[in-house]
Every structure is written in C-alpha cells, then in structure tokens.
Amino acid sequence: MNFNLNFNNIAESYLFAEVADRVAKYTKANPDKKVLKLGIGDVTLPLVPEVIKALHSAVDDMGKAETFKGYGPYEGYSFLRDSIRGYYKKIGVALEDNEIFVSDGAKSDLGNILDIFSENNTVLVPDPVYPVYVDTNLMAGRKVIFADANEGNGFLPMPDYSVNADIIYICSPNNPTGAAYTKEQLKEWVDYANKKNAVILYDAAYECFITDKTLARSIFEIDGAKTCAVEFCSFSKIAGFTGTRCGYTVIPNELKKDGNSANKMWLRRQSTKFNGVPYIVQKGAAAVFSDEGMKQIQQNLAYYKRNAKLIADCMDELGIWYTGGKNSPYIWLKCPDGMKSWEFFDYLLHNAQVVGTPGAGFGKNGEGYFRLTAFGSEEVTKEAVSRIKALLRK
C-alpha cells in the first residue's frame, strides 16, 4: 500500500491553533483580564423555536414504528428540497426538483464535488481565501493558481482572460474579506467561465447577509450561470446550524460536457459515498422556511447584522480602511500604523483583550489585514468595539 503523497503538499494549518495558543498563554499570565473573542466564524445564538419544535416532532417520528424513517433519498427528502426550491423562487431563480441536493454542509460538498472533475484541471482561487478550497485540491494533486484580491480591487478580483483555469472558486459575500460581488461583476465571471469552458464553484454560505439589491444572492440570478456553475449553500449561518449540519448544493441540468452531466455524476457520487442527511435534521432545516421559522431566523440575522454595523461604524469612526460589515458578518480591516497581521493580533490582545483572526493566515495578500466577526454576543461586541476605539483613537 502507498499513501497519497499529495497530502505532504498541504501546509499544516496552524492559524486557529496558533490563535488559541497565544490566547491561552495570555490568559494564563493575566487571569484577571476578560478576553473578548471575535475570531471564529461560529454562531452563538441558539436554534430558533420553530426549528426546535420541528426537531422534537421528528425525534418523536423516529420513536414510533408507523412514522420511523430508515434510509432516506440520497439527495434529500422532497419536503426539504421543495422548500429550498421555494426559497430560490423568491429571488427569481427557477430550479428543477432534481437540481437540488441536500448535504451535511457546504464544506463537505465543496470538497467532495471534486470527485467528479478530472485531476488535470487547473484551479483558480482568490488570495486571501478560505483554506479548504486550496487544500482539497492539493490533496488530489491538482494545480492551484491564485487571483490577487487586494485593496486596489476592493478584495474582489475580476477575470483575467490571459489566465486559463478549469475550476474557479468564488465565495460571495466572501470569507474572510466580507466583500461581495455585484450582479454585473458576477456576470463578467460567468461570461469568462463559459468562454473558457470552466466551472465556477460558487460558495453562497453567507448569502443571507445580503440586503443590497445590486448584489447577487445566488449565482443563478446571472444569465448564463446554469451552463457553468455549481452553487453551495448552508443552514449554518442563516439558521445557526454549525453544530446541526445541513446544507445544499445546486447543480443545473445544463452543466454538461461531451455527453457527461455534472448533475448525474454527482448523484452517482453521492449514492456511492453518502447515505443522506439525518431525517431529524432535514425536518429541522425545513422549518427554517416556514413563515414563522423565517420570521424568527430574520430576528437572529438582524442581531448579527447589528453587531456587524457596530464594528463597521467603529472602523469608520477611526478612519480604518475595511471591506465587509455590510452584507456580510465579517469585517476585514487594514491593520493600523502599517502593522503586520500577527503584530496587530498581539497588540489588540495585549492592550484591549480582543481576539480576531490575522489575515496573513488566509494567504499572502492577507498580510497586514485582520478579520473580526459579527457572530459574538451583542454584549461582547459592544464591549470589544468600545475597547478598540479607546485603544486606537488618536
């Protein structure tokens, strides 16, 4: 037996481990100081009552022979897929029933989808980037090239026709930068992909934070996207499902090449390597789309959006350049006084006891930048903002 030695090409990810380590050391040395964490992109509000009600009801179903559910459809139950289809319909996107696949999360599908593509494809990812896009491809031995995201393009790189790529990752609103493409900008990417015969893997995990009508909630709002894009979305951020695990992937029937259909290949992949999402979890996810469920979800989203505004307003007041904060739970700020990412991390930790994520951990263009998230509690966010203002006000 030989191992897959491509694994040796993946850089060890020390980012969040290093963050945790520095925080632990600081806390040990300063046990009296209250450290405020705005680092990790995990939610803090509990599941909403309508989801909890649906989960309990589904658990009851599993305890009775008449309503017990064994193996379910690989692609998810119709009751959930129909609800997802309805969610897309509200933003003007018409999907076929078979184009929606329920999964255990966008991260799993973003990695697993690569099974259906050749290993000889060249992959284009932005820098800075969610590390999963890079690592999943390096594991399979694919060539990865980068599109520079920086202050010049507002961390929204646009297509370069001199670059040839087969698989293109776009995350909008972006993790880690919070920057979001307009519909016109996405149209340029769709045209590029169709022209180059490339596929766009579109990570829409943060679409629920979009309020600006000029921004796309789905790549399928863009003409031509159905022949070149796959979309990944998740209940993690819209409904706090980070520990409940449910997402969905949309693969248009039009996405074909040489008689092969991406949709059919993915169904084959899933039916061979996956056995569906727990019935209980799917019932909980479906409750997100009920009138009452959606109302409750929106209250939670409004809570996180207020946190984002608090942080963004703070940066405005301090005159610090940033992306995100609007239409996104992330604020990606330029470290003040030319500090490097880790330098600013330590400065903020030691002088304001606020923890964020050093941008350098997301790629070379992240150096000198820093990510704060809106997923903390309102109390923690307010206190953190107040400390940051006190520290950085000139």
Added chain:
Amino acid sequence: MNFNLNFNNIAESYLFAEVADRVAKYTKANPDKKVLKLGIGDVTLPLVPEVIKALHSAVDDMGKAETFKGYGPYEGYSFLRDSIRGYYKKIGVALEDNEIFVSDGAKSDLGNILDIFSENNTVLVPDPVYPVYVDTNLMAGRKVIFADANEGNGFLPMPDYSVNADIIYICSPNNPTGAAYTKEQLKEWVDYANKKNAVILYDAAYECFITDKTLARSIFEIDGAKTCAVEFCSFSKIAGFTGTRCGYTVIPNELKKDGNSANKMWLRRQSTKFNGVPYIVQKGAAAVFSDEGMKQIQQNLAYYKRNAKLIADCMDELGIWYTGGKNSPYIWLKCPDGMKSWEFFDYLLHNAQVVGTPGAGFGKNGEGYFRLTAFGSEEVTKEAVSRIKALLRK
C-alpha cells in the same frame, strides 16, 4: 474543465431499481396479492426509548444559549468516543482516544478513506461484494481485482500469496452472504496484509449480530491487525440508525508507512472536507452504550436474530444450502433446482409473493444465489417463511 472520466467505468447499478420495477409491475397486475418484502437491508424497528430520550434532551440543549453547540470536534465529541472505546474494551480491544473517529456512517468513511491512499494501489475485493467497495475505487481510477467467494470456500475466500494487493476489503459478517470469518481465518488475512504491506479496510457494520465466540467482533481482536487495518462500524444495524446517520472508524496509530501516519492523514482529510456529525445525533448514539440503552438495543437485535433463525430453519427444513442466518441478518441461499438468481426472483415473486435480492446483482459468483434479510417485521417474516415452505416443499 474536464470531468473525471473514470465515472464512465462504473456499471450503472440497476439492482434495486430493477427489483423495484419488477415488483411494481407485478403489484399493478395483481392488486389483490399481498407482497412480502425481505429484500432491502434496512431496519424496521423504531429507535429505542433511551435513544429517543437522549435525542430530545439534545434538541433542548440546542434551543438554549447556555447549552447550544456550534461547530464540534471533527473527530466527534469525547462523550461518544469514550463510549465507543468502552464498547471495544468489553471485547478486549484497547484503543487510544485519538484512534476513534465519529462519522455520518460506515458507507461515507469506506468511500472517503480512499482519499489518503495512492491511486496506484491495487484493490482486492471478494466477489460477490457490496458494490460500494468496487465503485468508489473505479471512480478514482484504481485497479480492482477479485477474490472468489463460492460454495467451495463457504463464501469466505482466504489469502492467495501469489496475488499482490495493496488495499483489501473484508466485510464480516458479510453483506450479502452473511458468512463470517473465524478469528483464525482473520489471522491469516492479517498475516498476509502485514507480509504484503497491504492495508485491510474492515467493514464491521454487522458485528452486533455475532454470538459465536470463535468469530471476531473486531479485526483488532487479531494480533498484528493494528499495523495493517482500519475498521469501519456503524450505528445503523445495532441501533436502527439507517435514517439517523452515525458511524465510527478506527485507525490505529501504528498504521504508518515511510513516516506517514494513516491516523494523522485521516484527521487532516476530515478536518478539510467534513465538519462533524450533528451534536444531537451524537447524543443519541451515546445513549446506545448506556446500561438501559444497551438492554433495549439487545431486545431489538434479538427480534432480528429470531427472524434470521426462522428463515435459516426454513432452509434447513427444505434442504437448501445457505450461508449466514446465524451471526448475521442475511441468509444467502442457493437457488433451488439450479435456477438462476433472477429466475428464482421471479419464481418467488409470482408464486409466493416474496421479494428478495438476486445474488447475481452482487457479482459473477452471486449468480444462482439469493439474499433474504431478517430486517422485516416478525409478522412478515413468519408469513414469508410459511409461503416459501409451501412453495418449495417437494
């Protein structure tokens, strides 16, 4: 973009679709006849009360800020991994804490584990076989060779030192044949694997049906297995989790080659392409190992074991050769009167209205054999057995 054309090498799996199709046609033509299904390997008893109680309690946790759980550990919560470790300890297998990985099911992990092995490895699978072992490897372009299982070896092929293989699949008790290896037989496979520097992927999904002490519940009961084996297990059969989705994979720290550790590579794979099993589901799974939970589970298992015995006794009475029935929920029988698998399928459907699975669907050596399962209700199993006896008694 180019698709992964290895997908075109996978045979379309028509087995269960063809079964469903023939049953549907028969039912339409004979609406008054009651068809009894002993075909699919899915459970029918609901989740036991202790599991239901734990699931409800976990749902409550998710509804309150103080107990809400976001992202959990990639490898599963300690409360569940500790319970699994305890389960192994009872059969004399000592595992390190980091050797256990909780997953959404044995099927997912059996497929996904291949990410850590080179594509140049040669794969040895028994014939007949659970099709997933073959298809997952063909998708990745690996060479698959077969070990003949047949009446001569009791559907338990033994190692052939003239064959070189890198990855070896063993499922014991076997799906579809119900045959189970003794500890001595498994020792021969372990010695072969260590000698050939091969890895054994050991599917233990049906271990809970073993009562015979000469049979292994885990490959790690065998000396030398920790340097050559990975074990996959599941809550699907022991606790009826086919629609609740939880399993676990054991990767010993000793499984290494050239400085690479299978355990570390799998953790890296999972942390990159997976975000863990729902907290709620893990809480339900942990309840299986409580004293009361295990008592309730054993009652369900006893129910299925009685069904298996009913079918096995029927074959004994009819003088039909079979494997399984004991230590397994499957009965793999030789079709009477030299009938071929699909011929017997039609004969049984049309004359006794009993549905099973044609052995030919599991590989060339399955031709002339037929699988019945013990997962139906007691009522259906008794009625089916009575009809089979009436039909086949000479």
